[in-house]
Amino acid sequence: MAKSIDVSDLNIYYGDFLAVxxxxxxxxxxxxxxxxxxxxxxxxxxxxxxxxxxxxxxxxRVEGKVVVDGQSMYDPAVDPVEVRRQIGMVxxxxxxxxTMSIRDNVLAGLRLNNKKLKKADADDVVERSLQxxxxxxxxxxxxxxxxxxxxxxxxxRLCIARAIAVQPQVLLxxxxxxxxxxxxxxxxxxxxxxxxxxxxxxxxTHNMQQxxxxxxxxxxxxxxxxxxxxxxxxxxxTKKIFSVPDQEAxxxxxxxxxx
Amino acid sequence: xxxxxxxxxxxxxxxxxxxxxxAPVLVGVASLALSxxxxxxxxxxxxxxVIVALLLYVLILPGWSRVxxxxxxxxxxxxxxxxxxSLGIALVPLVSLLYKVVAKGLPQIDGNxxxxxxxxxVGPGGGVYHAIxxxxxxxxxxxxxxxxxxxxxxxxxxEYGSRxxxxxxxxxxxxxxxxxxxxxxxxxxxALFVLITGTEGIHLGFGGSIALSLLMVxxxxxxxxxxxxxxxxxxxxxxxxxxxxKWLTIxxxxxxxxxxxxxxxxxxxxxxxxxxxxxxxxxxxxxDSVNTNLFGNAPMETLPVFIYYSYTQPGVDASVGQNxxxxxxxxxxxxxxxxxxxxxxxxxxxxxxxxx
Numbered sequence: 269m270a271k272s273i274d275v276s277d278l279n280i281y282y283g284d285f286l287a288v289x290x291x292x293x294x295x296x297x298x299x300x301x302x303x304x305x306x307x308x309x310x311x312x313x314x315x316x317x318x319x320x321x322x323x324x325x326x327x328x329r330v331e332g333k334v335v336v337d338g339q340s341m342y343d344p345a346v347d348p349v350e351v352r353r354q355i356g357m358v359x360x361x362x363x364x365x366x367t368m369s370i371r372d373n374v375l376a377g378l379r380l381n382n383k384k385l386k387k388a389d390a391d392d393v394v395e396r397s398l399q400x401x402x403x404x405x406x407x408x409x410x411x412x413x414x415x416x417x418x419x420x421x422x423x424x425r426l427c428i429a430r431a432i433a434v435q436p437q438v439l440l441x442x443x444x445x446x447x448x449x450x451x452x453x454x455x456x457x458x459x460x461x462x463x464x465x466x467x468x469x470x471x472x473t474h475n476m477q478q479x480x481x482x483x484x485x486x487x488x489x490x491x492x493x494x495x496x497x498x499x500x501x502x503x504x505x506t507k508k509i510f511s512v513p514d515q516e517a518x519x520x521x522x523x524x525x526x527x
Numbered sequence: 528x529x530x531x532x533x534x535x536x537x538x539x540x541x542x543x544x545x546x547x548x549x550a551p552v553l554v555g556v557a558s559l560a561l562s563x564x565x566x567x568x569x570x571x572x573x574x575x576x577v578i579v580a581l582l583l584y585v586l587i588l589p590g591w592s593r594v595x596x597x598x599x600x601x602x603x604x605x606x607x608x609x610x611x612x613s614l615g616i617a618l619v620p621l622v623s624l625l626y627k628v629v630a631k632g633l634p635q636i637d638g639n640x641x642x643x644x645x646x647x648x649v650g651p652g653g654g655v656y657h658a659i660x661x662x663x664x665x666x667x668x669x670x671x672x673x674x675x676x677x678x679x680x681x682x683x684x685x686e687y688g689s690r691x692x693x694x695x696x697x698x699x700x701x702x703x704x705x706x707x708x709x710x711x712x713x714x715x716x717x718a719l720f721v722l723i724t725g726t727e728g729i730h731l732g733f734g735g736s737i738a739l740s741l742l743m744v745x746x747x748x749x750x751x752x753x754x755x756x757x758x759x760x761x762x763x764x765x766x767x768x769x770x771x772x773k774w775l776t777i778x779x780x781x782x783x784x785x786x787x788x789x790x791x792x793x794x795x796x797x798x799x800x801x802x803x804x805x806x807x808x809x810x811x812x813x814x815d816s817v818n819t820n821l822f823g824n825a826p827m828e829t830l831p832v833f834i835y836y837s838y839t840q841p842g843v844d845a846s847v848g849q850n851x852x853x854x855x856x857x858x859x860x861x862x863x864x865x866x867x868x869x870x871x872x873x874x875x876x877x878x879x880x881x882x883x
Contacts (some may be wrong), residue, residue, distance in 0.1 A: 324767055326690060353770025363761040367783040367877075377769035380779045427765070434769055 271337040271354075271437045271468060272297040273318060278332035279497075280310065280317050282325065287313050289497035291332075293487060300460060300469045302479035302506065305489035306521070310498030311472045312360075314489070315440050318470065319355035320348040336438070353381075356436035360443040362423035364415035364430070371411040373426055374398060377434035393433055401429035402459050421452020428459060432467070439463065441471040445478065457482050476522060480510050488518045544595050551588060551608075558583035581612055628857050635854025645815035651847050655855045657817040658833035661732065662862070664821055665811060665829055666801050668736035669743055674793055676740075677747025684748070685755040686777055704745040712741040713806025720810065724824070732818065732827035735811035739800040746799060750792025754785040787874035794870035798863045804831035830859045 273295040280288040288310035295301045303311040316322040317330050320341065334341040341351055364373045374394045378385060385393070394411065398404040403425040407418070415426055424444060431439060441460075445453040460469060460482045473479050479486050487503040502515045513519045547553075562580035565571070571579075585608050593601035643654030680697065688694035716738035720729050758781050766776040782789075812826030813836055821827070834852045841848025 319768065321764065321768060324764060349770055349772045351770075352768055357764075357768035359761065359764065359768075361761060363759070363765045365762060365765070365780060365784075367780075367786075376766070377771070380766060380769065380771040380775055382775065430765075430769065 273438065273468070273470075274333075274335040275318075276333045276335075278314070278317065278330065278334065280313050280322060281329050281331070283327040286497040288317075288489075289492075289499050291500045293500060293503055295468065295470060296485065297468045298464060298466070299485065300464050300471060300483040302483035302486045303470065303472045303489060304474070304476065304479050304486060304521075305498070305501075306491065307474075308498070309489040309491050311489050312442050313498075315442055315470060315472050316357075318438070318440055319357055320351050321357060323348065353377075353434060354436050355438040355440060356431035356434065357440045358424070358428050358431050358442065358444045361447055362420055362427050364418075364423050364426050366414070366416050368415060369412050370407050370415050370418070370426060373415040374429050374433050376430055397429040397433040398426075400432050400459075400463070401425045402455055402462075403429055419452075421448045421455060424448055424452065424456060425459065428456070432463070436467070438468040438470070441469065443472050443474060446474060453478070476510075480506060486510070488513075488515070488521065490517055490521065543597060543600075545600075546592055546595055550591070551604075554584055554588045554591065558587060584608060585612065625860075628853065628860060631850070631853035632855075632857025635850050636857065640854055641858075644817045646817075648815070649842060650844055653815075653851065655830065655833055655851070655858060657814070658828045658830045658855060659858060659862075660817055660819060661811070661827040661829040662801060662831075662859070664819065665732050665735045665739065665807070665827065666797060668733060668821055669739035669800060670793070670797055672736060673740035673743035673747055673796070677744045677796075678751050678789070680744075680748045681751035681755055682777060684752050686773070686781070701745045701748050704741070705749070707741065709738075709742055709803050710805040710809070712738040713809035715741065716806065717810045726824060729824055730810065730812035730826040731824055732811055732821040735807045735827065735829070736821065738806035738810055739803060742800050742803065742806075743796045746796040747793055750795065751785070751789050754788030754792060755781060757788065758784045783877065787878040790870050790874045790877070794866055797866055801863060801866075802831050802859060804835050807832050808835070830855050830862075834859070 273293075275291055275293045275295070278288065278291040279286060291314060303315060305311050313322065318334060318341075322328050322330060330342060332342075336351075336355070339346070365376055368376060371390075371394050372379065374397050375385070375390055378390075378393065395404060395408075398407065403422060406422060407413075407426075415423065418426060424447070428439075428444070445456050448456065457478065460471065463469060471479075471482065483506045485503060486506045486509040488501045488509065489498050490501045491498050502509065502513060502518045504514065508514075509518060510522060513522065558580045561583055562576050565579060566576040585605065588608055589601045589605040592604040639652065640654040641659070642656050643652070644657035645653040646657075680701070684694050684697060688697075713735075716734045717729070719737065720731065720734045721727060762780055762784060763776055766780045767773070771779070807829050811829060811832070813832050814826040814828050816828075818825050818827045834855045837848045837852040837855065841851075
């Protein structure tokens with residue numbers, strides 16, 4: 269069920285402003301790809317363009333091709349809603365729905381799409397998703413309680429459970445651990461390790477150690493200069509990026525010397 | 528360098544003399560007493576007594592504080608007393624209004640008053656049943672007309688047209704509508720129904736509802752718009768990322784999250800129009816009989832109109848009619864209060880749960 273993603277000559281705009289320029293990349297299936305780079309270099313923008321969340325922002329648009337499983341995602345005949353059902357997303361800040369219980373949050377993706385679920389099936393989905401997100405043991409006795417009552421780390425794992433409950437083929441994560449403490453971070457990283465057997469995962473992170481720990485491949489984005497668009501500098505297996513990167517700029521960034 | 532070192536070593540006192548805890552109470556009692564002596568000596572009424580006491584309080588407490596404490600504390604005392612004084616002044620009309628209405632209206636309220644109309648009644652023995660029915664029906668119909676229009680408009684303004692030119696035009700026109708004098712709304716509704724039915728001098732309850740909804744719609748639009756704007760964009764994105772279409776996101780995520788605020792806004796709008804008199808005088812008319820048909824060409828009495836006529840044309844025995852007016856005023860206030868409390872409870876029921 270996991271799919272690979274081919275990106276070619278992708279330009280991403282906010283109105284007239286070119287934010288990301290000329291990205292070519294192949295994201296392999298059933299593997300974790302990390303996107304690193306300084307703030308404002310377009311990592312999150314690029315990530316959001318992978319499931320057409322980018323265009324939610326007024327004036328935002330994309331040029332170029334993103335091909336998932338042989339289908340061009342920006343084809344005029346493609347419904348962005350369908351794309352998002354197959355490519356899930358986890359955000360930087362945990363955002364459970366405040367009006368819903370833990371159980372309803374997990375089922376939100378199915379329920380909100382007006383799917384009728386039998387109670388037994390719904391119970392299965394809830395347990396499977398929460399197990400998958402390493403949250404089941406912590407919340408199984410209070411599924412009816414509001415999702416907002418959980419701690420930040422638990423909320424983030426709840427959001428991951430919510431994202432995998434709809435069984436997407438790809439999971440995009442936009443700095444999923446930046447608002448979490450080290451223990452919750454480690455829980456989410458363990459989870460990423462488990463999930464990659466089933467899902468294609470793309471993760472944006474500012475934490476170099478995290479990229480090294482969780483990913484198979486790493487892509488380094490950088491700005492060409494102040495006010496210029498961000499671009500992909502280098503994409504290579506993580507081991508290579510963190511030992512002998514092809515580009516000098518990558519090495520400078522990874523070793524803490526900006527240049 | 529040596530200067531900073533010196534200032535670090537210098538002893539900075541953190542303890543200052545403070546007025547005792549009971550100082551404000553003492554000054555309050557003292558100013559009341561002082562002003563009381565003055566008013567006894569000069570034969571003042573209650574109002575100047577309280578005003579002079581207030582002035583004395585505002586002068587004495589900061590003055591004392593200035594002598595014992597420091598200028599900053601004195602300013603703090605001054606501002607604190609002014610804030611409390613303003614609160615007190617703002618409460619005076621509210622409390623006195625409620626007191627007067629309850630004192631004059633409560634003796635009127637009995638089973639007879641609540642269940643009889645004024646049909647064939649001159650003098651005592653009548654009631655406001657017909658006016659309660661009219662007010663509830665007309666306001667209910669006005670709510671049913673204006674809530675969908677107002678809510679859908681605000682959804683358009685926030686979710687679809689947020690930055691478009693048409694949205695800013697709608698916002699402007701809604702603001703203009705907020706300022707429409709209510710009597711003009713009544714004239715509009717009258718003219719509208721004369722055009723539709725061709726009957727000059729038409730009276731009907733639903734016309735009153737249309738006039739009231741003209742006044743309600745802008746309030747609902749603006750309050751619902753503010754509430755929808757408060758829903759975090761994160762939640763919309765979370766929903767989109769699950770593959771939920773935009774309209775379902777609005778219906779299932781945005782509206783429930785904003786619901787308590789929207790309910791409050793609608794209640795405020797109802798409270799605003801339920802006491803309207805002028806437009807209803809024109810289009811709903813007045814009658815002494817019960818009328819439950821909103822759509823027939825027959826006048827329908829409402830509480831504000833009842834109050835107006837009972838007070839201005841009380842009939843043979845003026846005191847009886849005026850007592851009716853006070854009783855009806857109390858009923859109207861109670862209806863508004865029940866609505867407010869009901870809306871609070873509803874809002875609490877639906878509000879996002881924190882889990883604590």
